[in-house]
Amino acid sequence: MEVQTCEHPACSCQVKDGQKFCTDGCEAASRDVAKNDLCKCGHASCGSKS
Ligand SMILES: [Zn+2]
Ligand SMILES: [Zn+2]
Numbered sequence: 001m002e003v004q005t006c007e008h009p010a011c012s013c014q015v016k017d018g019q020k021f022c023t024d025g026c027e028a029a030s031r032d033v034a035k036n037d038l039c040k041c042g043h044a045s046c047g048s049k050s
Pocket of ligand 1: 006010011012013022026039040041042043046
């Protein structure tokens with residue numbers, strides 16, 4: 001079984017089958033990665049570094 005992960009380059013959250021991004025915020029951020037190099041999904045595993 002293949003694990004799908006979020007397409008945002010800085011995000012490694014798992015996504016559900018058929019989805020590309022873990023959250024809408026992550027999808028929005030991925031449209032402009034130059035400005036959003038950290039995803040804003042709010043998951044503890046991403047972007048938790050201050
Ligand atoms: Zn994330
Ligand atoms: Zn994500």
